[in-house]
Amino acid sequence: DAGITQSPRHKVTETGTPVTLRCHQTENHRYMYWYRQDPGHGLRLIHYSYGVKDTDKGEVSDGYSVSRSKTEDFLLTLESATSSQTSVYFCAISERERSAFFGQGTRLTVV
Amino acid sequence: AQKVTQAQTEISVVEKEDVTLDCVYETRDTTYYLFWYKQPPSGELVFLIRRNSFDEQNEISGRYSWNFQKSTSSFNFTITASQVVDSAVYFCALSEREETSGSRLTFGEGTQLTVNP
Numbered sequence: 746d747a748g749i750t751q752s753p754r755h756k757v758t759e760t761g762t763p764v765t766l767r768c769h770q771t772e773n774h775r776y777m778y779w780y781r782q783d784p785g786h787g788l789r790l791i792h793y794s795y796g797v798k799d800t801d802k803g804e805v806s807d808g809y810s811v812s813r814s815k816t817e818d819f820l821l822t823l824e825s826a827t828s829s830q831t832s833v834y835f836c837a838i839s840e841r842e843r844s845a846f847f848g849q850g851t852r853l854t855v856v
Numbered sequence: 857a858q859k860v861t862q863a864q865t866e867i868s869v870v871e872k873e874d875v876t877l878d879c880v881y882e883t884r885d886t887t888y889y890l891f892w893y894k895q896p897p898s899g900e901l902v903f904l905i906r907r908n909s910f911d912e913q914n915e916i917s918g919r920y921s922w923n924f925q926k927s928t929s930s931f932n933f934t935i936t937a938s939q940v941v942d943s944a945v946y947f948c949a950l951s952e953r954e955e956t957s958g959s960r961l962t963f964g965e966g967t968q969l970t971v972n973p
Contacts, residue, residue, distance in 0.1 A: 776958030
């Protein structure tokens with residue numbers, strides 16, 4: 746299995762609070778991604794990174810920010826959580842266009 | 857813009873039946889990659905296959921086979937002699953070849969396959 750760890754695995758937070766999800770890899774892959782999974786939408790890309798401090802927006806980036814200060818860590822921040830951000834969040838890693846491998850997911854509930 | 861359509865939301869079969877999951881894609885690029893992932897009830901995403909747009913050969917891996925047809929923009933997945941353990945959500949995905957995007961995936965909505973004993 747690809748060495749990808751997401752933390753936390755589950756979180757319940759209140760509307761308006763900031764939340765940070767962490768993705769840690771041990772594979773030294775260049776590319777890292779954050780997706781969210783919602784019923785009826787499959788998985789949708791939030792943000793991705795193509796190197797340290799190099800990030801770009803995905804399809805559903807509003808309300809989210811990311812940072813990558815080290816190759817192995819990719820952080821996703823919800824500046825002020827809303828109920829619409831209740832979802833399952835997946836981190837993925839890849840080398841160029843090769844197959845992406847996914848973490849176990851983080852279930853986030855905003856109440 | 858790229859798009860992936862999995863028209864079958866749910867499929868239910870009886871064990872040992874063959875089942876085909878459909879995937880149709882749209883892209884303007886001539887170089888692209890197609891993927892299938894499996895998501896069992898435990899929730900993780902398991903990589904199954906990756907094909908590039910230049911390789912239209914069908915592929916077989918045990919009970920799994922994939923039929924890639926550029927003429928119809930389809931990349932269908934067949935499970936032969938299905939088993940209860942095949943019950944999962946299956947996702948088809950597409951990535952285009954861009955230097956900075958790596959394997960940035962566009963997913964279909966998924967097909968829930970239920971195999972009954």
